[in-house]
Amino acid sequence: MVTARPSTSSATQARPLPIDPAARRAWDIAATVTDPEIPVLTIEDLGVLRSVEVEDGGAVHVELTPTYSGCPAMDAMRDDVVLALTHAGYADVDVKLVLAPAWTTDWMSEDGKQKLREYGIQAPTGHAAVRGGPVRVRMAVKCPRCNSLNTREIARFGSTSCKALYECLDCLEPFDYFKVL
CATH class of the missing domain: 3.30.300.130 (Fe-S cluster assembly (FSCA))
Structure with missing residues (x-):
């Protein structure tokens, strides 16, 4: 085999x-x-x-x-x-x-993360915490359209459970953010 x-x-x-x-x-x-x-x-x-x-x-x-x-x-x-x-x-x-x-x-590939951004979904930022490891902190989420960090979370769950719904406060566009899991 x-x-x-x-x-x-x-x-x-x-x-x-x-x-x-x-x-x-x-x-x-x-x-x-x-x-x-x-x-x-x-x-x-x-x-x-x-x-x-x-x-x-x-x-x-x-x-x-x-x-x-x-x-x-x-x-x-x-x-x-x-x-x-x-x-x-x-x-x-x-x-x-x-x-x-x-x-x-x-486990996501860097190529996959880039595809997400090009599709209008912000890729996860940072790394998942491991048992006994560092405590995860909330990082700024960049808008996949205009690259602004001036964003806010609208809803903890977006179009799927693994995504959150965000809004860019500069370009005013909503977007999904693939959560760090």
């Missing part, structure tokens, strides 16, 4: 190790699946694609970590991964949700 996993322990590293071509091909196919709630982001950009294994017989095992418990997009992501790999010729595809370690916005 060949396994493709992110190439370093860095959570933001999105590419798998340069290993067996079969596992790399399956990873690359699964990595094209997009988040149905934020279609400019792939599951690789988000960091929810955790591992891909290809057995000698061709069976593919994929592990995804939900962005948060109960995320409604996970069923669609799982189905889309199965569909993408099936269309690519893999007959036996299994997708498993892995809850530990819990997903964190630290």
Whole structure:
């Protein structure tokens, strides 16, 4: 069995190790699946694609970590991964949700964060606190349209639970902010 996993322990590293071509091909196919709630982001950009294994017989095992418990997009992501790999010729595809370690916005790729900003959603700023680690402080949130830091939170929850709704006090535009989780 060949396994493709992110190439370093860095959570933001999105590419798998340069290993067996079969596992790399399956990873690359699964990595094209997009988040149905934020279609400019792939599951690789988000960091929810955790591992891909290809057995000698061709069976593919994929592990995804939900962005948060109960995320409604996970069923669609799982189905889309199965569909993408099936269309690519893999007959036996299994997708498993892995809850530990819990997903964190630290796992998002820098490319994914840039895609969010270009889409009009401010990417998470800072890093998630770890048990026994630093206490998270609220940082200024930059407007993705005019880059002003003169913003305010309108609602703790935006269009999805993982986002908050903000307003820019300079350009007066509302925008989503992807919360640090």
